Amino acid sequence: MRSDKHTKKKKKWIKYLIITFSILFIGLAAYLFTVYSSLNAALSSMQADSDRTLSPKRTDEIAFSKQEPFSVLLLGVDEREGDKGRSDTMIVLTVNPKVNSVKMLSIPRDTYTEIIGHGTTDKINHAYAFGGVDMSLDTVENFLDIPIDYFVQINMEGFRDIVDAVGGVTVENDLDFSYEGFNFPVGTLNLNGEEALAYSRMRKEDPRGDFGRQLRQRQVIEGVINEGASVSSLWNFQNIFEALGNNVKTNITFSEMVDVQKNYREATNSVEQISFTKGQGQTIGGVWYLVIPDEEVIAVQDELKTHLDLNE
Known part of the structure; x- marks a missing residue:
């Protein structure tokens, strides 16, 4: 009798375990399907048309499986109704997984340079207004003398949604200022989307100007990258994907994103910010430009070429 009771009890527990695991499996499958559907919809919205399939400065496509260094141009665009807009934010990222590092270079929007494909010398951010993403890519490549392999175009008005979707960002502020109704004291700041947009836009009250x-x-x-890669963001994937799909365009394909995540993950642990610091303002033809000395441009070019393994 006791043996029969024990057997029935054992079968009962096995039944409960099977039901529990079945519920967990169904829940996990539903969660993964929802993630996949949301991601697929976001990526479809993010894919941008471009005539460029390979940088003119490359002879072969980047082999992510071999962990080859690559570069990305981030374009922060303020688009207005009836106006194509200008790329007021231009940041070049070079990624090298062999040394596990990312270099992040800001290009001042008023930089005086040749606009490739337009036949003029002008402010570098005008390249986007003249010829969109492709002309911006060609112009930045010519200015830095490195291949620009990919681009990510961000609608700055919608950037606040991206910041909110990852739960806000943390920054170290070195200047006490107020802008657009927000106060930003010196120190560690936790910013929501509206605050982060205002924080990154202020220029005139900063003695360093555009630099x-x-x-900021x-x-x-960098804060968005760090927060987006955190485990906590997994539970907010729908808002993140929706914000990205609505405000980001890129020529990086889904399979390439998967390869980057697989082979370059450790590189994002070390992000070095570099910038031009010796530019001088000059009025040319009645227009104010930032003229960066050739020696500084060459020094930055060499640093990026070394990071991309182009000087080997």
Whole structure:
């Protein structure tokens, strides 16, 4: 009798375990399907048309499986109704998994340079207004003398949604200022989307001018990268994917994103911010430009070429 009771009890527990695991499996399957559906919808919205399939400075496509260094141009665009807009934020990322590092370079929007494909010398951010993403890519490549392999275009008005979707960002502020109704004291700040947008836009109250603004922009972008890669963001994937799908365009494909995540994950642990610091303002033809000395441009070019293993 006792043996029969024990057998029935054992069968009962096995039944409960099977039911429990079945519920967990169904729940996990439903969760993964929802993640996949949301991701697929976001990626479809993010894919941008571009005539460029390979940088003119490359002879072969990047082999992510071999962990080859690559570069990305981030374009922060303020688009207005009836106006194509200008890329007021231009940041170049070079990624090298062999040394586990990312270099993040801000290019001042007023930089005086040749606009490739337009036949003029102008402010570098005008390249987007003249010829969109492709002309921006060609112009930045010519200016830095490195291949730009990919681009990510961000609608700055919608950038606040991306910051909110990852739960806000943390930055280290080195200048006490107020802007657009927000106060930003010196120290560690936790910013929501509206605050982060205002923080990254202020320029005139900063004695460093556009250089100070570039620093804050890089801080916010690095904060988004760090928060987006955190485990806590997994539970908010729908808002993150929706915000990205609505505000980001890129030529990086889904399979390439998977390869980057697989082979380059450790590189994002070390992000070095670099910038041009010796530019001088000059009025040319009645227009104010930032003229960066050739020696500084060459020094930055060499640093990025070394990071991309192009000097070997």
